[in-house]
Amino acid sequence: MKRRHWMILSLVSVVLLLSGCTEFDQPISSESEGFWNEFIVWPLVSVIKYFAESLGSYALGIIVVTIIIRLVILPLTIKQVKSSKKMQEIQPKMKELQKKYASKDAVTQQKYQQEMMALMSNSGVNPAAGCLPMLVQMPILIGFYHAISRMNATPTIDLGTFLIFPLAEPSVILAVLAGLIQFVVLMTGPAMDNPQMKVMMYIMPFMIIGFGIVLPAALSLYWVVGNIVSVIQNLVIYKPWNRKKSEPATTGGAKK
Secondary structure, three states: OHHHHHHHHHHHHHHHHHHHOOOOOOOOOOOOOOHHHHHHHHHHHHHHHHHHHHHOOHHHHHHHHHHHHHHHOHHHHHHHHHHHHHHHHOHHHHHHHHHHOOOOOHHHHHHHHHHHHHHHHHHOOOHHHHOHHHHHHHHHHHHHHHHHHHHHOOOOOOOOEEOOEEOOOOOHHHHHHHHHHHHHHHHHOOOOOOHHHHHHHHHHHHHHHHHHHHOOHHHHHHHHHHHHHHHHHHHHHOOHHHHHHHHHHHHHHHHO
């Protein structure tokens, strides 16, 4: 079941990525045709322009739109958190099923899958809930990059600067800052027992820094602001300081 969800997620990501890679260096306007332009790129450009004109700069427009995007996907994030907590609660029962159906023959594995799905259904766990925020944010992120690139290619639009950083050009400082805050996001998020997830935890900040070094600073600004919002969300939802207090006690008990 997990494999199927990841396959769907990968296919959707590839389609969106390919959609976002076309016409990235072409001017954008309300007359631009195509589903991607009409329903993703131009709406984002319009909202950024609206707030930029209201607040006096594209940097402030990008910051406001980023916060709005994060607030829009907040209900999905909360749903993901609830699903993750329920998943942690049924971990002992899942391990019992793994031991019970340890045999790798087809019949045993079919029974294992059936009982696993029944366990998740009865516990109210939805495996797809963890993918929802990513599925929603992926087209927005690609569309945001596309919007910035297209705005930068439009002669009538001047993205200007954020502090001393030209938004139309890459900024190493903003890229590094985005990566560092991404690391804080992961540290304040849910505890990870999966070794592969822990590896990704350390790789993601470096990926963001790498992309930020070559992409317009406007996108790094989006990451910086978005990650700051994510840190605040994690502090409110996960309360990582409670987790840190409980870890030494658990370890001490184990030693005794």
